[in-house]
Amino acid sequence: MTEQKKLDRKLSKFPRARLMTEVTPVERLDRLSDRLGIDLWLKRDDLTGLSFGGNKTRQLEFYFGEAVQQRADTVLITGAVQSNFVRTAAAAAARLGMKSVLQLEERVPGMGEQYYHSGNVLLAKILGAEHMRFPVGEDEVGADNALHERAAQLVAAGHRPYVIHLGIDHPPLGALGYVQGGAELSAQISDFDAAVVPSGSGSTHGGFLTGLRLSGMPAPVYGICVRRNQKQQNARMEKVLSKLADLMGFDPAIVMNDIDVWDGALAPGYGRVGEGTRDALNLMARTEGIFLDPVYSAKTFAGLIGLLDVGVIRKGQKVVMLHTGGLPALFGYQEVIGSV
Numbered sequence: 001m002t003e004q005k006k007l008d009r010k011l012s013k014f015p016r017a018r019l020m021t022e023v024t025p026v027e028r029l030d031r032l033s034d035r036l037g038i039d040l041w042l043k044r045d046d047l048t049g050l051s052f053g054g055n056k057t058r059q060l061e062f063y064f065g066e067a068v069q070q071r072a073d074t075v076l077i078t079g080a081v082q083s084n085f086v087r088t089a090a091a092a093a094a095r096l097g098m099k100s101v102l103q104l105e106e107r108v109p110g111m112g113e114q115y116y117h118s119g120n121v122l123l124a125k126i127l128g129a130e131h132m133r134f135p136v137g138e139d140e141v142g143a144d145n146a147l148h149e150r151a152a153q154l155v156a157a158g159h160r161p162y163v164i165h166l167g168i169d170h171p172p173l174g175a176l177g178y179v180q181g182g183a184e185l186s187a188q189i190s191d192f193d194a195a196v197v198p199s200g201s202g203s204t205h206g207g208f209l210t211g212l213r214l215s216g217m218p219a220p221v222y223g224i225c226v227r228r229n230q231k232q233q234n235a236r237m238e239k240v241l242s243k244l245a246d247l248m249g250f251d252p253a254i255v256m257n258d259i260d261v262w263d264g265a266l267a268p269g270y271g272r273v274g275e276g277t278r279d280a281l282n283l284m285a286r287t288e289g290i291f292l293d294p295v296y297s298a299k300t301f302a303g304l305i306g307l308l309d310v311g312v313i314r315k316g317q318k319v320v321m322l323h324t325g326g327l328p329a330l331f332g333y334q335e336v337i338g339s340v
């Protein structure tokens, strides 16, 4: 049996709701390649299809697979105010005939009007989701508990809720989407020297690394920290990968020594835009006509440039960057990024 078949068989054990538009493209960025002196390719997961696309569509296929299997009628989820995860979940719920309850956490200090009303917030309103607020942004367990309280009320009212957990102690179903995404990429392009991805909850980074390794691809995968520093993120990735190995039934040793996180592009912190992030966002737009988002994909690209500057990625190498989408957030950050 080929590696690919074995992996397909492992993934087919999990229920999956189809939300994606088939396979996303991989494109060579000719002008940026010239500019940076590398052979740069972009995996366009901003084009996954559902409601402005992005990485959450892949992840949600497995959560909604389970929700459908459990005959849920309402899905509950928590995230930052400009969360792409909650917006995409609301769209998936609408598509599958369910209601959604979105809890928005205060994670980013000092933001203006548009952050609270435009971008993903606007889209979620159009999608008809119920909204809740959570006052702190660094309490994953507390945020999950608040969802469970609302879920208990829904049960009492005769509904069948399904909670998508944020906390690290739950099975990383979303990472399965990126195991599949990594396998998809390895069938499209094979001989690259490095991949660069964002590392937030770790579902994308962990799943992608696993998908490449289970497809026999040895290239390093650099996870660019978007939320936590290197030490914290490293510890998180170890947890995500060991949970994923448990869930899928593979030997964690094939990925554990390959955790590579870099926090040189994180400042000034989660959801906040520094000069490097803004420059990266503008460079991509002005050189290739492709938009990045301020919270994740622009930081990822800033990280790629940073890794090139410090010599971890070297001139002439073939590099694939994962574009994880998140574009609606641009409109929540107008005051921050529209000024230059």
Ligand SMILES: *Cc1c(COP(=O)(O)O)cnc(C)c1O
Pocket (backbone or CB within 6 Å): 054, 055, 056, 083, 084, 085, 198, 199, 200, 201, 202, 203, 204, 205, 293, 296, 297, 324, 325, 326, 327
């Ligand atoms: C959520 C998100 C990420 C981070 O993905 P994780 O799987 O949480 O690490 C990256 N990019 C975008 C656009 C996102 O919305």
